[in-house]
Amino acid sequence: MRPAILRLAALTALAAAPALADSPGGRPVKMALPDGEQVYNQICAACHLDKAQGSPDGTVPALAHNAKLASADYPITVVMKGQGGMPWFSEMLTPAQVASVVGYVRTHFDNQYADPVSEADVKRIAAKTSEE
Amino acid sequence: MTEHTEPSRRQLLSMIGKVGGAAAMYQAMTALGHAAETQFTGPPVLSGAKKGASVIVLGAGLAGMAAAYELQKAGYSVKILEFQDRPGGRNYSLRGGDTFTESDGTVQKVQFAPGNYINPGPWRIPHHHKALLHYCRQFGVALEPFIQLNHNGFIHSSEAFGGKPMRYKEVATDFKGHTSELLAKAISAKALDDKLTAEDQEKLMEALRGWGVLDKNMAYSSNLKVSAQRGYDQAPGGGRNGAPTPSQIAKLQDVLDPQVWTAMSFYFSYVMQTTMFQPVGGMDMIGKAFAKNIGKIVTYNAKATKVAQSDKGVIVSYKDVATGQMHDVSADWCVCTIPLSIISQVDMQVSPALKAAMKAVPYGGHVKIGMEFKRRFWEEDDNIYGGHSFTDQTITQLSYPNDKMFGRGPAVLLGAFARDLAGFQLASMTPQQRIETALKQGEVFHPEQYRKEFLSGVSVPWSRVPWILGCTSAWSEENRKAHYKNLVTLDNRVVLAGEHASYYGGWMEGSILSGIDAITQIHERAQAA
Structure with missing residues (x-):
């Protein structure tokens, strides 16, 4: 598989917003996130934790054994738009990366939703949410 | 001598203040070209509160x-x-002996020497943050300069300068030199004739020559005048070998790397401009002062x-x-x-x-890593006193301590300050992996000393701080x-x-x-x- 090199330069969502917050001045340019497993382990696990168990108080929801993942549209929408304290990733991850990580989570961590998730699904939802 | 019959600006403002209250005075001050920097005009005046409310x-x-x-x-x-x-709250500091527990239960124990700390949350105060400075003044919180722009800090890009870290003064001088030369060429080629009068073209050419340190041919080249900004191969000295030798300018292609202009632009940011401050002894001095006063x-x-x-x-x-x-x-x-x-x-x-x-x-997920080293090699070996180095690696930034300069013994620097995907990536790691990553990537800046002088580190991934789960x-x-x-x-x-x-x-x-x-x-x- 061709490693997807992510160009943060063009894709940094929170940086694109008026960056008034006290933030770093450097600028990480690329990050190898070749597949859904890597995206999960390197990005999502920051909050949802390594076994997708979520925070102990339940504020960050567990993705493990999660019935809300039955339809891929729901997790895709959350990743693209953000929800509650979770930021939107539409500008940080490529559609291919979103599809791969949603596909990964839906088939791991005691989730068995085998229907494939495609880049087209992500683009369809992105188009829908941008209309709203 | 004529007598002043008009009120002075101060008298006028005082009159407006008495008649219209603080808000009116603030508006008037703004209209007169003052005080636009803050919305803070002094502590609130809440008079006549009901007894027992x-x-x-x-x-x-x-x-x-x-x-x-x-x-x-x-x-x-x-x-x-x-x-x-x-x-x-987020206004706090971590010192030797403190422990920090992440949302997944992982515990880190800080092992810094007495007096050393990191500020995981807020760490620098703009000079125009007058509300905060008002309370620091009122409560007697000692502040010291936070060295923000350090011309001797490093800029590193894995895609430019052969991957070698450059000094900020070198790349910033080269960026304005090369872009000035290009603009001068555009003017010479009459590309701006429809935008600028002949007189303004002349003025701009003069500005470019001075600002960009261009030579007599309006070219940006390696010479002693340019070295007087970007630094020398051999710096000026005294006596027999006193004559300086110029340094070699970097190529245009290298200085167009985004690390260069983002760093330059960073220091233009309203909230990042000098002078900035930090409390002496740790950011939590402010929280503690408030607690004492309430x-x-x-x-x-x-x-x-x-x-x-x-x-x-x-x-x-x-x-x-x-x-x-x-x-x-x-x-x-x-x-x-x-x-x-x-x-x-x-x-x-x-x-x-x-x-x-x-x-x-939504909340951001910034990560900071504090690292203690046996000695201040960034000062002793690299002449860096406070300020930052920037990189395109995950750690994003290194920041050097702004206090106790020239001190002996262990000192703590900020070994990473990352946000967005880089922040999540560091947060996803174990504390040991974060430190290893910080060591490996920080070595780019200080290859001889980084691992050799390292003592211990603590990482604070805000997305895993249990009482906030975000930054x-x-x-x-x-x-x-x-x-x-x-x-x-x-x-x-x-x-x-x-x-x-x-x-x-x-x-x-x-x-x-x-x-x-x-x-x-x-x-x-x-x-x-």
Whole structure:
């Protein structure tokens, strides 16, 4: 598989917003996130934790054994738009990366939703949410 | 000599202040070209509070404590409930002996030498953050300069300069030199004839020659004049070998790397401009000073679980996290400063509009890593005293200590300050992996010393800090439009405050200004009743 090199330069969502917050001045340019497993382990696990168990108080929801993942549209929408304290990733991850990580989570961590998730699904939802 | 019959600016402002109050004076000052830098015109004047009126504040961070301090001054009876066992919230410092537990249960123990610390949260104060500086002044919090722009810090890109870190002064000088030469060429080629008069072209050429340090051919080249900005191969000296030799300028292609202009642009940012400050001895000096000045009104280890309100008052339920016992406390009003990232844990009896606003604000996931080294090699070997080095690697930034320069013994630098994907990536690692990553990537800047002098480190991934699960609010413009007003407006008897309830997200100034506005609303409503 061709490693997807992510160009943060063009894709940094929170940086694109008026960056008034006290933030770093450097600028990480690329990050190898070749597949859904890597995206999960390197990005999502920051909050949802390594076994997708979520925070102990339940504020960050567990993705493990999660019935809300039955339809891929729901997790895709959350990743693209953000929800509650979770930021939107539409500008940080490529559609291919979103599809791969949603596909990964839906088939791991005691989730068995085998229907494939495609880049087209992500683009369809992105188009829908941008209309709203 | 003519007598002054017109009032001086100061007299005029004083008159306006007396007649129209602080707000009118502020407007007048702004119109006269002063004071546009801040919305803070002094602490709130809340006069005529009803005797016995009470306020319960949730959260002993800066927003909550500033609110409590001013409310008490005005005559209100104030209590604070704080989840943690200390005041300050994100305003805190980690020192040797402290432990830090992440949301997955991982515990880190800080092993720094006495006197050394890192500020995991806020760490620098702009000179125009007048509300915060007002309280520092009032409480006697000693401040010292935070070295922001250091021309001798490094800029590193893995895609330019052969991957070699460059000094900021080198790349910044080269960037303006090369771009000046290009602009001069465009003028010479008559490409700007339709934009500029002949006279303005001449002025601009002169500016480019001086600003870009161009030579007589309007070219940017390696020479001693350029070296007087970017540094020399051999610096000027004394005596027989005193003559300096010029350094070699970098190629245009290299200085077009985004690391160069983003660093230059960073220092232009309103909130990043010098002079900046930090409290002597750690950021938590501010939180501690507030705590001291509000008196013993804080109940620590108190986790708010419910905020109920009626037309008569509020009842807050909370759990004593040490004993597990539930308690109720009632008051006339409530200021809730609990971060929105965790507010879903509290059953808030508020309007649907405010509820929707509370769910509309995502949080960033910044990560900081504090690293202690045996000696100040960045000072002793690399002539870097405070300030930053930037990189396109995950660690994003290195920041050198701004205090105790020339000191002997161990010192702590900031070995990573990352956000967005880089922040999440570091947060996803174990503490050991984070340190290894920081060592490996930081070695780019200080290859000889980094591993050799390393003692210990502590990493703070804000997305895993259990009491907030995020770093700072990151409003999108759409959500700001739809929800901000609802979020900051007094909802019957409950009002929210904190950096998330401000246009200064992620700054202590925003917390304090929002706290002041929250209690001003309460006071106005109380007076109207």
